[in-house]
Amino acid sequence: MASENPFDQFEKVLLATLPGTSTQEISPDDRLADLGLNSLLLVQLVVQIEEEFGINMPDETLTEETFHSVDTLWSTVSAVRQSRPQVG
Numbered sequence: 001m002a003s004e005n006p007f008d009q010f011e012k013v014l015l016a017t018l019p020g021t022s023t024q025e026i027s028p029d030d031r032l033a034d035l036g037l038n039s040l041l042l043v044q045l046v047v048q049i050e051e052e053f054g055i056n057m058p059d060e061t062l063t064e065e066t067f068h069s070v071d072t073l074w075s076t077v078s079a080v081r082q083s084r085p086q087v088g
Helices: 006-017 039-053 070-083
Strands: none
Touching: 006 039, 006 070, 039 070
């Protein structure tokens, strides 16, 4: 949905993907591992983010630091959205 706030879109992806977010409010400081992120869900999360935002996450962004917290992941997604041409 074009009129939706980008962070709201991001939050919806997290809520749909991470098991620890189904009934709680997401805080920027929340550690993604505490919300249930594991290696299998990480792949699913990246795919969902790429589809939702029409971007490709560069390999160099797929680091432990990027996936540390809600804030670090959102910062990376925002930077990719601003610096990369959109796909799709």
